[in-house]
Every structure is written in structure tokens, then in C-alpha cells.
Amino acid sequence: MNILDELSNVSDFHKMREKASLSICSWKAEHENVYKEFKNKMDSISAGDLFALDTMFGLAYDCLPDKPTGKKVTSLPDFGSADGIWQNLPQYTKSYIAETSKNDGKATKEDCLSLIEEAADYMNTCMSFVPSFVSNLKAKAMDEENDAIRCMYYYMMFDGGSTKMIETLNSIMDEEILDQEDLTMIHGAVGFMVPSSINLGVETKESWEKVANLCAPEIWKDISYELSKSEGNRGRKVEVKCIDSLLTGNKSALKEKILLFTEENPGPICLAYLLIALIRADAITKNVSYTTFHRAIEQFTRRKIGIDCPQKRYGELKDYRFSGPQKGSWAKAKQIIYLWTDIFAAVV
Known part of the structure; x- marks a missing residue:
């Protein structure tokens, strides 16, 4: 079984996405109060109210299978050698790995490479759960009246959810005392959300530049770095409306x-x-x-x-x-x- 089968078993992904988007927009127009309540909970995250996140993690947990598919899984990512991975990591990630690998107050390169190998094995194990996870999530979205899925889809695809989440992380960075693990998570979130939102057409380089100018220097630098690598244009966002x-x-x-x-x-x-x-x-x-x-x-x-x-x-x-x-x-x-x-x- 190919690891991508569950993600590419639809003949036309873009047509399926457009159909889903129109359906979600129509649902949102009929459930404005439900979406407004969800959005208020998302806005409250920076104030310490984690109800929305708890709902999302609970949904993800419910979609996890009890064990891997049991079938032979192919097309797992080829991460390359541990040393090759190390050479291509950003400095903040290297620092985090070094901090985590410390033994008796010191971290050697061998310790760091050993941790990278463990992480690669762990990621391969996680990937073996993906087909069942995607299948379960799709079933919940299609067969159940699950407001959380619909609200989150609209929030991310049509209401600037990616930029709003980074703004929330920026406010947390300004107000909270963060350790190395927290900072690594924030860097990772920026590294994922900027290119993915541009590739999906829900954000543009221009919209991310506006957010970057409002953020702390650390986040501004991360956003700018991702924009420098992005091939996305400055055109209009994808417009799908009911x-x-x-x-x-x-x-x-x-x-x-x-x-x-x-x-x-x-x-x-x-x-x-x-x-x-x-x-x-x-x-x-x-x-x-x-x-x-x-x-x-x-x-x-x-x-x-x-x-x-x-x-x-x-x-x-x-x-x-x-x-x-x-x-x-x-x-x-x-x-x-x-x-x-x-x-x-x-x-x-």
C-alpha cells in the first residue's frame, strides 16, 4: 500500500476541494452563531483559554487508529543520513537538538546525530498511521454533524486563520516566558503555515508581509525567510463563495x-x-x-x-x-x- 493512496485516491483533488469549500461556505452562512462562538474561542487562546485547542486535539485523537494499518507501507519519506539532515537544519533546530541531547551537561555531535536517527524512525512509524487517520477524518467530516471540522475549515481557508494563528503566537511570545521547546514550536508553525497557505491560495506574499511587520523580530525573520523561498505570486486569493x-x-x-x-x-x-x-x-x-x-x-x-x-x-x-x-x-x-x-x- 502506498502511503499517499488515501491522499490521492480522488481523480481530481482540486475539484473535490472546490466542492467541499462551497459546501462549507453554505453551511457557515446558515450557522453564523456557531461559527462566531468558535471564532471567539480561537481569539481567546492568547488569553489562556485553550478550549478550542482541546477540541481540535480531541478530534485528532478520535481519528487515530489503534495501530498501524497492518499492511506493508511504501513511499515513506527518505530522510537521508543523519549527518545530511543535520547539515540542512536551521540553527534554532540544531540548538534545540543539542539542548535535548545533553549528557552530563554536554552534547556531542554524535549525541545529536543519534537523536536525529531516533526522530526519523519515529516519523516513519507515525507515517504508517496516516492512511487510517485520513480515512477516519474524512468519515467524520462527511458523515457526522461535526461543527468543529466545519468551523476550522472555514477559519483556515476563508477567514485568514493562518495569519491569525501566527499573530496569536506573537502575542504569546510578547507576554509569556518561553523556553527553547516553545520557541522551536513557534518557528515550526511559521515554517509550515506561510508556504502552505500561499500554495493553497488562501494567503498571499503581501498578506504575510503585513503580518510580519506587526510581529516581533524573531517571527518577522522567520516569515521573511519563508517568503524568500516561496514561489507564490502576489495575486488574488482563491475566491470560493456560496x-x-x-x-x-x-x-x-x-x-x-x-x-x-x-x-x-x-x-x-x-x-x-x-x-x-x-x-x-x-x-x-x-x-x-x-x-x-x-x-x-x-x-x-x-x-x-x-x-x-x-x-x-x-x-x-x-x-x-x-x-x-x-x-x-x-x-x-x-x-x-x-x-x-x-x-x-x-x-x-
């Missing part, structure tokens, strides 16, 4: 009318007319991109709709004034847009 987060005004009434629109106008190209009508009726967030709107409609109607034709049509029509008489498809577009603009405006 229809509730896009609409303004009477959302329930608008959603009923949107369903009616899609029933009466089933062609994919008509989604371009739908978005223009919603914009004209001031029923949707300003400057929403067509791609974001299209994904939200697919999730809301539970239909897979081709995006190319309606996106092109929207580009043609979004700045068109429809002044004077129209012919052919333009006349049909004008008729649909004007009719539904009035319908949406009446319920907004």
Missing part, C-alpha cells in the same frame, strides 16, 4: 426567484443574463467575478454547468447599455435581463 454570501437584501426570496429563473431559462448562456439582472437590481455584491458567481450557482442548484459560453456572453454584455432597438439574440437577452431585473428588485 450564493448566500454574494446576495444582498432578502436572500431567501432572491434564492426562490433564482431557482425560478433557472427553471424558465435552462440554457447555460442564460446565467450571464441572470448575473446582469442581479447586478442591475442591486441584489448581489458589487464587483463579483463571473467565475465566483458561476461556482456559487452550480453549488446552489446542484447542477454542473459549462462555464465558457456564459462567461464569454457576460463579458460581451456587462457594459452594454441596450439603448435603441435590438435584434436577434441581443433582443432576447435584453428581454430576459429587463424582465428579471424588475422581478429581483421587487423582492430585494
